[in-house]
Amino acid sequence: MLISILHRQRKAAQAAAQAIKEAGGTIEQTRRVYGTRLLIRGLLWASVYLLSRGLLELTIPSAAARVAIALLPTPFFIYYLWTWMKGVSEMDELERRIELEALGFAFPAAIVFMMTIGLLDLAITLNPDDWSLHHVWLMMPLFYYAGLWRAKRRYQ
């Protein structure tokens, strides 16, 4: 079912991009369409994630229900990522380079961060309320946005 929805969305996105091009639209217009979609799907994913976090704070005895709730945001995040990847494929060469440089910064930064957290945890046992996987993954998008800011500044 999810694959069918993604397929239909892909067709709709292609049709929208084609319509913009045929109407004599610019890359900026195409980018605005994808920017809006990315924002909406990002908000959708964030809402489901927060809902899932909230539900998991409650006492739900069934392990199966807890697993289902924990997995609930995953398809929404994949959907968001797919939109982002689609947006990248519509970008021009400089914008793609900026994305590449942002990821080129974020990936090693994430490795250094995780390695440091892991070693510190071995050394002094970090508080899991602050440093568990529930919280640490939030640093990854921050590294990406830091890389994006850095790369955009370079070409401004």
Added chain:
Amino acid sequence: MKNRLKVLRAERGWSQQDLADELGVSRQTINAIETEKYDPSLPLALKMGQLFDLFVEKIFSLDDVAATETRRRGAK
């Protein structure tokens, strides 16, 4: 790499946005090329040559250091 894009564009009275629309890239890309912060790909450079009806080397050239290095290597 140096380029004459700004001069060529000004000669034709085009804005950065006009040129970007013609080439199917963003205005930011044109600005980055003009300020020599970004070197375009070969297909984009060739498209520019086609648009201005010029050979690519009439639009883009290696800067002094790179040109000297290339000449030095060629002389060996």
